[in-house]
Amino acid sequence: MWVARLVTKRLFYAAISLAILALTVMIFSRISGDPAMMLLGPDASPEDLTAMRSKLGLDQPFVMQYLYYIGNAVRGDFGQSIYYNESTLSLYLQRLPASLLLASVAFAWSVALGVGAGILSAVSRNRMLNGTVSLFALTGMAVPPFWVGLVLIMYLSVDKQWLPSSGSGTWQHLVMPALSLGWYFAASNMRLTRSAMLEVMDSDFVRLARLKGIPEWRVVLRHALPGALIPVITLSAINLVLMINAAVVIETVFAWPGVGRLLYDGISYRDMPLIQAVVLISGAMVVVVSLLLDFLYVLIDPRIRHAE
Amino acid sequence: MTEMGETNAPLLQIEQLEVSAGASGRKVRILQGVDLALRERETLGVVGESGSGKSTLAAALTRLLGSGLSITGGRMTFAGEDILAMSAKRLQHLRGSEIATILQDPLHSLTPWIKVGLQVAEPAVFHEGLSWRDAKARAVDLMRAAWIPEPEQRMKAYPHEMSGGMRQRAAGAIALCSAPRLLIADEPTTALDPTIQLQYLDLLRNLQRQHGFALILITHDLGVVARNCQRVAVMYGGRIIESGPTKEVMDNPRHPYTRGLLASMPRLATAGRQQKRLTIIPGQPPVPGAAVQGCAFQPRCAERLERCATQRPPVFTPARGRESACWLEENTQ
Amino acid sequence: MLNKWRASDIPALLAAAFLVIIILVALCAPLLAPYDPTFGNLTARLLPPAWMEGGRPDYLLGTDHLGRDELSRIMYGARISLAVGIGAVLFAGTLGTAVGIIAGYSRGLADQIIMRVVDAWMAMPSLIFAIFLAAMVGPSAGNVILILGLVYWTRFARLVRGEVLSLRERDFVKLAIVSGASSWRIMLRHMLPNVVNTVLVLGTLTLGVMIVTEASLSFLGVGVPSPEAAWGLMLAEGKAPMMGGKWWLTVFPGLGIMLTVLAASVLGDWLRVKLDPKGKRR
Numbered sequence: 001m002w003v004a005r006l007v008t009k010r011l012f013y014a015a016i017s018l019a020i021l022a023l024t025v026m027i028f029s030r031i032s033g034d035p036a037m038m039l040l041g042p043d044a045s046p047e048d049l050t051a052m053r054s055k056l057g058l059d060q061p062f063v064m065q066y067l068y069y070i071g072n073a074v075r076g077d078f079g080q081s082i083y084y085n086e087s088t089l090s091l092y093l094q095r096l097p098a099s100l101l102l103a104s105v106a107f108a109w110s111v112a113l114g115v116g117a118g119i120l121s122a123v124s125r126n127r128m129l130n131g132t133v134s135l136f137a138l139t140g141m142a143v144p145p146f147w148v149g150l151v152l153i154m155y156l157s158v159d160k161q162w163l164p165s166s167g168s169g170t171w172q173h174l175v176m177p178a179l180s181l182g183w184y185f186a187a188s189n190m191r192l193t194r195s196a197m198l199e200v201m202d203s204d205f206v207r208l209a210r211l212k213g214i215p216e217w218r219v220v221l222r223h224a225l226p227g228a229l230i231p232v233i234t235l236s237a238i239n240l241v242l243m244i245n246a247a248v249v250i251e252t253v254f255a256w257p258g259v260g261r262l263l264y265d266g267i268s269y270r271d272m273p274l275i276q277a278v279v280l281i282s283g284a285m286v287v288v289v290s291l292l293l294d295f296l297y298v299l300i301d302p303r304i305r306h307a308e
Numbered sequence: 309m310t311e312m313g314e315t316n317a318p319l320l321q322i323e324q325l326e327v328s329a330g331a332s333g334r335k336v337r338i339l340q341g342v343d344l345a346l347r348e349r350e351t352l353g354v355v356g357e358s359g360s361g362k363s364t365l366a367a368a369l370t371r372l373l374g375s376g377l378s379i380t381g382g383r384m385t386f387a388g389e390d391i392l393a394m395s396a397k398r399l400q401h402l403r404g405s406e407i408a409t410i411l412q413d414p415l416h417s418l419t420p421w422i423k424v425g426l427q428v429a430e431p432a433v434f435h436e437g438l439s440w441r442d443a444k445a446r447a448v449d450l451m452r453a454a455w456i457p458e459p460e461q462r463m464k465a466y467p468h469e470m471s472g473g474m475r476q477r478a479a480g481a482i483a484l485c486s487a488p489r490l491l492i493a494d495e496p497t498t499a500l501d502p503t504i505q506l507q508y509l510d511l512l513r514n515l516q517r518q519h520g521f522a523l524i525l526i527t528h529d530l531g532v533v534a535r536n537c538q539r540v541a542v543m544y545g546g547r548i549i550e551s552g553p554t555k556e557v558m559d560n561p562r563h564p565y566t567r568g569l570l571a572s573m574p575r576l577a578t579a580g581r582q583q584k585r586l587t588i589i590p591g592q593p594p595v596p597g598a599a600v601q602g603c604a605f606q607p608r609c610a611e612r613l614e615r616c617a618t619q620r621p622p623v624f625t626p627a628r629g630r631e632s633a634c635w636l637e638e639n640t641q
Numbered sequence: 642m643l644n645k646w647r648a649s650d651i652p653a654l655l656a657a658a659f660l661v662i663i664i665l666v667a668l669c670a671p672l673l674a675p676y677d678p679t680f681g682n683l684t685a686r687l688l689p690p691a692w693m694e695g696g697r698p699d700y701l702l703g704t705d706h707l708g709r710d711e712l713s714r715i716m717y718g719a720r721i722s723l724a725v726g727i728g729a730v731l732f733a734g735t736l737g738t739a740v741g742i743i744a745g746y747s748r749g750l751a752d753q754i755i756m757r758v759v760d761a762w763m764a765m766p767s768l769i770f771a772i773f774l775a776a777m778v779g780p781s782a783g784n785v786i787l788i789l790g791l792v793y794w795t796r797f798a799r800l801v802r803g804e805v806l807s808l809r810e811r812d813f814v815k816l817a818i819v820s821g822a823s824s825w826r827i828m829l830r831h832m833l834p835n836v837v838n839t840v841l842v843l844g845t846l847t848l849g850v851m852i853v854t855e856a857s858l859s860f861l862g863v864g865v866p867s868p869e870a871a872w873g874l875m876l877a878e879g880k881a882p883m884m885g886g887k888w889w890l891t892v893f894p895g896l897g898i899m900l901t902v903l904a905a906s907v908l909g910d911w912l913r914v915k916l917d918p919k920g921k922r923r
Contacts, residue, residue, distance in 0.1 A: 283765045
């Protein structure tokens with residue numbers, strides 16, 4: 001059955017991605033220094049160090065270490081945070097909801113504004129509108145999200161004192177982080193929607209719909225728009241992943257208590273196990289989410305099934 | 309101007325139509341000096357190569373030209389009404405319910421994500437205010453009349469689930485939804501298999517007999533014209549260079565281009581017997597809109613005169629109902 | 642190719658001009674900058690730009706919390722951003738192109754394996770991964786170049802491989818194979834010159850991404866370290882003063898980043914249109 005074949009194939013590739021991810025994390029973690037020394041401090045005795053190394057399994061051959069590492073990960077043991085003295089996994093899960101909230105709000109508004117403005121700009125002849133939209137789309141994609149955040153803080157927090165500049169808890173805390181995080185993606189959606197719409201509006205079936213005397217609103221919404229949305233949905237799937245990246249910096253700027261901030265804290269406190277765990281879990285999440293989106297895609301578009 | 313001498317006033321009358329491209333200042337003429345008259349229930353064939361302007365002419369009739377193109381001169385009347393003076397709302401009603409169009413490639417001219425039945429029903433909903441339910445019922449009948457088997461099932465299909473021929477028949481059903489008085493078919497059979505082509509043209513003829521619309525059949529295929537059209541207009545370089553009743557034009561072509569076209573057609577009757585090779589017209593057709601001095605066909609014309617290179621020939625009327633834009637006709641006036 | 646200039650080329654022209662200026666500024670920073678970017682005058686701390694009240698004409702764009710001249714720091718920041726950005730693009734581009742050509746040309750098993758690795762690599766979120774690597778190896782400009790190259794080379798590999806796959810079917814390549822040319826020769830002489838255009842476009846477009854990523858890394862403290870004048874770092878250091886109303890410490894570096902990235906994007910888009918043999922519609 002094609003389904004089983006497709007599923008296994010994708011799962012296999014995902015597994016390889018995860019394996020490589022784990023391998024890379026493990027290899028690079030070793031570079032930063034001896035884990036035993038980091039745990040025990042620089043004035044530990046050689047015997048203690050050897051004992052700790054043995055305990056951590058560092059005297060084993062590399063392959064064995066790798067397998068242990070993966071084995072632990074699969075069981076949910078990603079190590080213990082030095083600073084917080086808690087399981088890194090539980091720390092991660094504690095912070096995850098905040099990140100998801102931020103990401104979903106940012107995603108929602110960026111899609112709504114981006115697609116909406118893109119459609120309007122493709123359909124309308126208004127020069128001002130088109131110019132503004134194009135400008136926003138272009139610059140919005142060139143601006144680093146954290147700068148947007150800083151500028152927003154400057155105006156809305158420092159200058160006008162309307163919104164709090166950091167922390168979380170009320171909807172006011174959510175506004176600026178979500179705005180900054182979504183900025184780039186709103187611009188990207190706007191650009192893509194506009195060009196996709198322009199292309200679709202040029203096609204023969206739109207022409208025929210007009211020749212049939214169908215009112216323009218229906219031509220745009222029912223005949224043209226669905227075609228333009230296909231690439232937008234594809235892009236949104238990719239953007240979702242990119243958003244996770246950008247969220248790290250945004251959370252840092254606004255002290256938003258999410259996973260990204262956790263990573264930053266780990267870096268500040270030189271908490272190696274925490275850093276490794278966050279990277280590994282985030283990376284794994286991304287791989288899994290991409291996989292699910294892939295499956296979703298195949299369900300939606302029947303043509304892909306035949307291409308496999 | 310041709311004198312018809314018939315009692316019906318023409319349904320469609322076009323005088324000196326000019327279509328240009330480009331912003332003002334750099335006007336490039338795509339169509340110029342086009343005169344056309346079409347009576348009710350009449351079938352007119354418009355023949356020409358790619359780039360001759362025939363599709364632009366079709367688009368101009370309902371003022372749905374592509375971006376950058378606009379009507380820059382002439383008059384068009386439909387059933388006595390000035391098309392160029394119509395408001396946007398009037399035009400919207402004109403399109404689809406009074407003048408219907410069938411495009412060339414049904415795979416790309418039907419919207420891929422809307423079920424075929426809904427696309428057939430749409431005109432009735434938006435032109436006559438029918439409910440979707442009633443419109444869909446009418447759509448079934450229309451599809452049946454267009455020789456689509458099992459129309460109730462086909463209604464729910466998407467365009468890519470139908471064969472090319474069936475899609476084009478659906479396009480015909482769409483066109484007839486609101487009983488148009490004029491149907492413009494822009495190369496309707498070019499994208500179809502040859503066996504289906506004949507079938508489709510039969511269908512169009514049939515529908516025309518039943519519903520009584522006038523038909524403009526745009527094609528590059530003289531054979532199609534010969535079988536189906538009472539009158540023919542030959543286009544070249546954005547102008548109509550010859551027109552008249554089909555039989556007369558095909559038996560006795562007056563313009564060198566038409567003569568060349570007919571000579572380059574393989575004839576079944578003489579196939580295998582003739583020793584001569586098919587003649588071709590040497591050279592290339594002009595790029596649409598290129599400014600031309602004199603006659604547009606002159607560089608490729610075997611019978612050209614000196615003045616053809618500098619003066620563009622007007623349309624002469626060598627016989628009643630026959631027109632030809634060639635200096636050779638000057639003496640016959 | 643360059644014989645007809647049209648109005649639509651103007652943005653790209655401006656972008657190119659801007660980039661040239663920035664590059665010149667970056668190269669000549671030691672000559673142009675009025676002050677040492679890392680050594681501050683503690684008596685001239687947090688001065689606003691010269692045209693504002695309290696500003697001084699010799700500190701044109703103001704000073705930061707350590708009394709370092711903002712203008713000089715911006716210039717040196719350009720130096721760092723461009724050096725790192727271009728270095729990273731070169732690294733990623735070279736590595737990615739090489740892998741892409743090999744994978745695309747070899748096809749078969751080698752291609753499959755390489756592409757699996759590339760896919761797996763691309764599945765990892767780039768910034769997070771970059772942050773991780775940077776945190777592990779410690780902050781320095783050289784490290785950042787390496788890291789950026791390691792994170793982004795896959796883009797080039799994917800693109801080049803696609804090109805090579807279709808190139809391979811072209812007649813001139815088949816001819817070369819049949820006449821016994823060695824694989825290396827074919828890859829170098831036939832494949833490489835033909836993918837240069839695509840790589841150039843991608844490289845220009847990626848420059849913007851590299852600059853932003855480097856700024857992000859520096860912002861988080863794992864990129865180019867203090868007391869260097871990296872734009873990202875300036876933003877991080879400028880945040881606290883900004884809360885106290887000293888806006889110039891974040892606005893100017895941010896503008897620098899934005900304009901440079903914008904210029905690179907505009908130029909990259911223009912190149913893509915110009916160099917595309919099929920003349921894709923805009």
